[in-house]
Amino acid sequence: MVQRPRAAGDRAQQMAEQQRYRVIKRLASGGMAEVFVAESAGIEGFKKRVAIKRVLPHLSKKDQFVAMFLDEARLSAQLSHSNVVSVFDIGVGDGAYFIVMEYVDxxxxxxxxxxxxxxxxxxxxxxxxxxxxxxxxxxxxxxxxxxxxxxxxxxxxxxxxxxxxxxxxxxxxxxxxxxxxxxxxxxxxxxxxxxxxxxxxxxxxxxxxxxxxxxxxxxxxxxxxxxxxxxxxxxxxxxxxxxxxxxxxxxxxxxxxxxxxxxxxxxxxxxxxxxxxxxxxxxxxxxxxxxxxxxxxxxxxxxxxxxxxxxxxxxxxxxxxxxxxxQKIAELIDLTLLEFKSLAKEESDGEGIDPGAVSLNLSFLGEPQGRARPGETETIELGGLADELEGPESMADNTDASRNTGWFSRWLR
Structure with a gap:
């Protein structure tokens, strides 16, 4: 039985996880997810820039989608090659699943x-x-x-x-x-x-x-x-x-x-x-x-x-x-899902998956509350916008048809 994302841990754990990834700005959002540029923080001033792709909360309620998403995210995380964008982390926070990916300049x-x-x-x-x-x-x-x-x-x-x-x-x-x-x-x-x-x-x-x-x-x-x-x-x-x-x-x-x-x-x-x-x-x-x-x-x-x-x-x-x-990682969030807005309104009666090792409170991800001055990082707070956001129409070119083609032969007859 798939379980819904559990509430984030106690306040100390939430704060620790927030410090782990410091969000710099939102890059894009679409029918499936939103992408942020962030820094992974560690001891002694260690910092590494990453991209965080967060699945929108309404999709985190879809049991089969979540199960398959996490299965393949775990699979992707095992890939380590100079010609493949690395996946560093997967987890759940603030009721939504996320992937931490390599930052590509x-x-x-x-x-x-x-x-x-x-x-x-x-x-x-x-x-x-x-x-x-x-x-x-x-x-x-x-x-x-x-x-x-x-x-x-x-x-x-x-x-x-x-x-x-x-x-x-x-x-x-x-x-x-x-x-x-x-x-x-x-x-x-x-x-x-x-x-x-x-x-x-x-x-x-x-x-x-x-x-x-x-x-x-x-x-x-x-x-x-x-x-x-x-x-x-x-x-x-x-x-x-x-x-x-x-x-x-x-x-x-x-x-x-x-x-x-x-x-x-x-x-x-x-x-x-x-x-x-x-x-x-x-x-x-x-x-x-x-x-x-x-x-x-x-x-x-x-x-x-x-x-x-x-x-x-x-x-x-x-x-x-x-x-x-x-930016191009951000565009990929809509490869197959931009045209599935009707699905976003559906609700699942099942319970969400517990991803296991990683739990991250992402409530700090949201619209910038003003512009940062040069040399400063924008402070970002959750604005409850995830369910309202839609990707730009130009992303429709990235819709992927290869995932489900059972209707092709009937169409071509």
């Missing part, structure tokens, strides 16, 4: 690519391949990671898109959001007809309901690499219906005919990455990553993290694309 791949397109350019071939090779390293780790006892965790991301690839100002490449697949699926099943959004990054087997595995992530990497070098979307119809048909058919135009800087060798590599039949695709992200690195050696143009850093800094220096360091 940079931009996401979507914004970097859009910035290049506004300049009338595509990302250089060597930089695009380098970025995708790093993504493959993170995916290979996640796909192959085991428990301390050697049991495979069999983690599949299922939402590899440019918005889910963060890049730091120092050129590091990190995948974000390994932790919401089951939880968001559970909500999606309640109202599948209103799913809309990123159909263009699905794999054909997802649309055809033929079963999915880690190779859907490989296909998504291929889509991203193709788009980075083509300067346009690969699967984008006039409607979501048309986009899904394009995904299903998986016709891949030769990239070398679109971008004269792309050699035939890369066309062949992409052909294997984007094979409609998963059995004809690369068998692992590690294998794809190795071939991408081999291509770079043969291509003959030096590339490293400095080249990625240059792209990131250029995008961040443009007002239209300047990002708060964790």
């Amino acid at each position: 940079g931009a996401d791949l979507r914004n970097v690519n859009e910035h290049r397109k506004k300049l009338g350019k595509t990302i250089p071939v060597e930089a695009a391949v380098f970025i995708c090779a790093k993504i493959c390293q993170g995916l290979a780790y996640a796909h192959e990671v085991t428990t301390p006892d050697g049991v495979p965790l069999q983690i599949v991301h299922r939402d590899i898109t440019p918005a889910n690839v963060l890049m730091t100002k120092h050129g590091e490449v990190k995948i974000v959001d390994f932790g919401l697949a089951k939880a968001t699926s559970q909500l999606a099943k309640s109202d599948p007809g209103i799913i809309k959004g990123k159909f263009g990054y699905l794999a054909p087997e997802t649309v055809l309901e033929s079963g999915v595995d880690h190779r859907v992530d490989i296909f998504a990497v291929g889509i991203m690499l193709w788009e980075l070098l083509a300067g346009r979307r690969l699967f984008q119809g006039d409607t979501d219906f048309a986009t899904v048909r394009l995904v299903r058919d998986a016709v891949i135009p030769p990239l070398s005919k679109i971008n004269g800087d792309v050699p035939p060798e890369l066309d062949a590599l992409l052909g294997k990455t984007l094979a409609k039949d998963p059995s004809q695709r690369y068998s692992s992200a590690r294998e794809l990553g190795r071939d991408l690195v081999r291509f770079l050696y043969g291509f003959g143009r030096p590339v490293n993290e400095d080249d990625v850093a240059s792209l990131v800094r250029s995008a961040m220096g443009t007002p239209a694309h300047h990002l708060d360091p964790t």
